[in-house]
Amino acid sequence: MEDHTSVSITWSLEDSHRRYHVTKLSEFAEDIVGLVGKMGGTVCDVLVVDSRVASAEVEKSSIKQAEHVADPGVAIRVFHNGSSGFVYCTSHEIGDLQKAAELAVSQARAGTADEDFKGLPEPTRHVVIEDIYDSRLAALEPETAVDMLIALVNEASDDERITSVNAGLTASVEEVALANSNGIVDCQKITYFDVFAEAVARSGDSMFSGLDYASSRRMDVNSPVIVGGSAKQHAIDGLSHAKMQTGDYPVVLDPLAAGYILASALGGGVNAENIQRKRSYLVDKLGTEIGSEILSVYDDPTLQWGLGSTSFDGEGVAARKKTVVERGELKTYLFDSYTAGKDSVENTGNSSRGGGTWSYTDPPGISFSNMVVERGDASLEEMIEECGRGVYLRITFDSPNLATGEFSGLMMEGYTIENGETGPSIRQSTMGINLLDMFSRIDIAGSKSRNAFGVETPALRISHARIGGSE
């Protein structure tokens, strides 16, 4: 077996000194499957990752740090009577891999038998998803990245009330190869680009911060300035503040809030493992109405430049789009090989190794690739106007209780709506709602989508939710 160790010698993610191409990486993965097999791990899969991550940071409006992380690694998963052993190592060295393979086999043998495991995926069709690799990211020089951040800072600072801008930019290039003992072998190159900004505004005794970010598999040279401008605007918008009285109000969820809530509410809710173990509020809801006719949701790994777009899932199953919620009706749960085998249903190909970037450090789990929420035709202004008096929730970082289907969270950034227009930011207030009520009360979907925490979603209006206020 060839020694595949290599280290990038410049910040640039493209390295002409690399000793293999991505197709070679898949041969390497196959070789390791063979190695594991010789040690008795006849049911196994192997993920080989070679990633290079470059990033830069701004603190208080000044460039602070540039980083380069070279991270080759291998994950080996072995099944014995349905029990799985998983070992990862930060190395492509043959000696390390032999030890890892041996350990994975012994760990699988130590576990309890599990008759629900019916086998790893078999090779079927081969799919190649375009637009998951942007060669410009591989060639990105640190000076260019830093200049993009400086443009962000200039835009975000362009108001005398802004006292500080903190920001970061990350670019990663990964080559991943996956092989299993059934003969699946596949590989792909993926890229990831992320930029975020926090602008802090002060006026008198009032202080507020505006946040925004953008991430994609493609580098958007305009996004730093757009993100900087948005962070600035929200920092300023939040300076004036108000308290709310506890009560029921119509709520417009910005895509950022909608995405954060849906990522766990639906992402965790339709995870077949949570369903099979009776840990989800969506148990026994297949084929039933769980939301209003406005709500349609897809899992789409083929989405152009989507953050979670991929040619194959974390177990090598070819990518395909599927409808999860159609006009309010729950159409499918999301399965990997284990859960599909347990229920004797088709594997939906939702085994995940991490989404935007693939990781070799954790066993695969079940996840949406890209959760896509169908757009409507209303502008954000129209949605706010429809509310009369209500709340515009831009940011929350709370997750629901999946067992009960109840959500209660802090409105980290929210604004009053009075007479159909947004007003001051709301301090120290909460939103509480049962998720099935929330889905059924979605009465308007916005016409523009954005990626928010892995969810491609428009703004959504909920006819009413419980707001806990401090007045």
Added chain:
Amino acid sequence: MEDIAEAAIERSQSLGAEFTDLRIESVTGVNIVVMDGKTRTVTSRVEKGCGIRSFVGGGWGFAVCNGLKTSDILRTAEISVKLAKVSREKATLGFEIASAPSVQSKSEYPCKIAPSTISTEDKLSFVLNLDKSMEVHDARIVSRSSRYNDFEGERIVASSFGSQVRTKETWTLAACSAWGKSGDVVQRGHEAVGNIGGFELASSEAAVKCGETAAAMAVRLLDSKPVPAGKFTCVLDNKMTGLMAHEAFGHACEADAILSGSSVLEGLEGERVANEGVTLIDDPTVPDTFGYFPFDWEGVKSVKHVLIDKGVLSEFLHNIETSSRMNVPPNGAARSDSYSSPPIIRMSNTYIEPGDVKKDELIADLREGFLIKGAQYGYVEPAKGQFMFKCDEAYEIKNGDVGQRYRDAILTGVILDILKDVTGIADDFELVDPGYCGKSGQDARTTDGGPHIRVDNVVVGGLT
């Protein structure tokens, strides 16, 4: 490894770095997950690598390689200097790193039974017993997860101050979740036990009872109701007091937040920020805790931090950079979650010191409010001055009596107000809640705690 560290630092200095530090690590660890009586995964990690940070006039460069080949580590040192120069070239804010005395140390976390000496079968047996203890607790328990983690690592922190700090770090953690079902109602209970040290954790009383504690909570919550929303006086238990200390105040005391202009505590040193009974501590030196460390990840000896002293803001948490820029001694709060991440300022064991009243007295004279128990999670944005934390259970208090049980209450507040609204501090101190704190994509081992305290004007978020 010390020789490689020295060579890498020499290389970076010869290329123009004004300051360099690095972390070389070799780590193994096991994670076992059992669900509903069967092993879900048995995972092992084998990690080796080096992260090097170089500084030039206000700019940092940080570079990482996996493996411990000398040639790779030297090239990584070169990359870190190149990146530091790029940062410096474009930085508008210049500063220096104050020199500090060289530190030489070799230490080991206390550990009675090294996890690597225990077979996978024996570790699995411990986790299966946890699972069984939940299963037999009550017929209404319908699903179970149990987890065991261990970590054994050798780390060298070296710097151009001449410091070389070698640490052998061992820690273990066990966690259980149980789901109870009654009719259509499903509820989850959970418990975690973690400490520095080895497999001796598995025979501790708290670890043995971990499953039973989680199962009892799941069953208890089956008759709970969603909490009403509104503004209330709340009595917080030991875990929630700790979570509040961590979220409501600890993060805003991290000096990187102060220097980045994103903490509402900027400029308030020496000012009253809490009721005079409140003393808030972050202390990595507390032995036998999950947040313990003797030296930080920049090689600085750890010390106790008094963040609030009798109501007055008295100290921030520093790394070498922030202490240099704010002209105070470094106080050892820099941590990395592995060699592949740069050290950043973190909390450790965060708590409020006990008062002198009895817990029951806090409740007895309360006409209307909630008793809040058990911590799920919390978060804060120090620049917005707002935080939240979520409990496991809330109990209605009416005229001094504890009554109806509620679930999933979230509590929110404003950093500059909440500790001024503390109206009672009990004498029943416990540092009890091990967990992980996330910041900038890095996890740090922490413990939270304190006594029961009473706080006015807390906004409770609920569904009704």
